[in-house]
Amino acid sequence: IDIQTDVPVARGLGSSSTCVVAGIMAAAALTGHTVDRAELVRIATEVEGHPDNVAPAILGGAVCSFTPTDSLPQCLRYEVSDRLRFITVIPPYEVHTSEARKVVPQEIPLSTAVWQMGRIAGMTRGLETGDLDLIAAANDDRIQEPYRRRLIPDYNAVRDTCLNGGAKTIWISGSGSTLMAVTDDTIVAKFLQVKLCEQFPKCDTHILTCDTEGAQIEYL
Numbered sequence: 001i002d003i004q005t006d007v008p009v010a011r012g013l014g015s016s017s018t019c020v021v022a023g024i025m026a027a028a029a030l031t032g033h034t035v036d037r038a039e040l041v042r043i044a045t046e047v048e049g050h051p052d053n054v055a056p057a058i059l060g061g062a063v064c065s066f067t068p069t070d071s072l073p074q075c076l077r078y079e080v081s082d083r084l085r086f087i088t089v090i091p092p093y094e095v096h097t098s099e100a101r102k103v104v105p106q107e108i109p110l111s112t113a114v115w116q117m118g119r120i121a122g123m124t125r126g127l128e129t130g131d132l133d134l135i136a137a138a139n140d141d142r143i144q145e146p147y148r149r150r151l152i153p154d155y156n157a158v159r160d161t162c163l164n165g166g167a168k169t170i171w172i173s174g175s176g177s178t179l180m181a182v183t184d185d186t187i188v189a190k191f192l193q194v195k196l197c198e199q200f201p202k203c204d205t206h207i208l209t210c211d212t213e214g215a216q217i218e219y220l
Contacts, residue, residue, distance in 0.1 A: 008204075010094035012174030017053035020044050021215050029217050037214070038072075045073045053174075060214035062127050064120075080210035081130030085189040087167060087181040089158050089196055090204040095151045100175030103147045112142050127210075130184055136169035145172055152177045154200060161199055165192045 007015045024043055028035045035043075037058055044054035051065040051073040062078045122138035125131070149155040149172065158179050162170045166188035167181035183189050189207045196205045 008090060010096050010177075011090050012095065012172065012176045012178045013088075013090070014053040014057060014174065017044070017048055017057050020047050021054055021057045025215055025217055040215075041073055041075055051075060056214075058214050060212045061210065062124065064124065078124055078128050079212070080127045081184075082209065082212075083130040083184040084127070084210065085183050085186060086208045086210070087162065087183065087189055087192045087196070088173070088206045088208050089154075089162075089179045089181075089200065090206075091152065091154055091177045091179075091200075092202045093153075093177055095148075095176035097175045100144075100148050100151060103151065104144045105147070108143060116141070116143055132168040132182065132184055135182060139169045139171055141171070148172055148176055152179070154203070155179065158196070158200065158203075161195060162192060165195050167192060 005015075005018060007013050007018045009015045021040070021044055024035075024040060024047070027033075028040075040058050041051060041055050044058065045051040045067065048054050051063075051067060055065045055073065055075045056063040059075060059077050062080050063075050064078070065073055065075045067073045119138040119140060122134055126134035126138055152172065154177075155172075159170050162179075162181035166185065167183050170179055170181040172178070173180045181192065183192070186207075193205050193207055196203065
């Protein structure tokens with residue numbers, strides 16, 4: 001088995017889910033089994049422990065997911081505007097999910113929960129339509145980012161560079177350490193990539209778009 005991947009470990013980009021989904025799909029292909037997407041999500045969720053990352057990896061697009069008590073994962077898939085460009089800054093250091101979870105409070109005030117829940121719909125709609133103002137307004141996280149950004153030494157500097165360079169907003173990808181800025185202007189995206197590479201030469205910087213197809217099997 002030859003594994004080639006561009007997804008770094010412990011950077012908040014779903015490396016474990018990448019392995020889980022690839023393994024399940026490869027096993028099905030090699031054994032001649034036909035497994036539909038819903039079943040893939042179920043199996044992958046059982047292995048990974050939650051559908052948060054495996055569901056979008058399998059389905060593509062943006063996916064809101066949850067698992068009802070004693071039931072199968074429920075996944076709501078949304079298209080993401082093809083105008084959006086995600087400038088992804090990957091630091092050379094890791095932030096492990098277990099560590100990132102420890103710094104987030106186990107309990108939050110009701111007002112914080114209400115604040116955040118109201119922005120979920122806004123973010124979903126913004127990603128669908130490519131409305132950067134809506135995305136930026138909805139991207140005001142009070143649950144995890146104020147705490148997890150302390151684990152990322154470059155957070156403030158990268159954030160300032162991106163926002164001053166034309167990005168509309170920026171967030172932590174997963175539990176970190178990757179940071180992701182958003183624009184709908186390819187010129188701004190390319191400018192930021194050059195600027196970030198100059199200022200943060202030890203980081204890997206990429207311009208990404210959202211995958212719409214999900215995981216695929218290719219026979220070489």
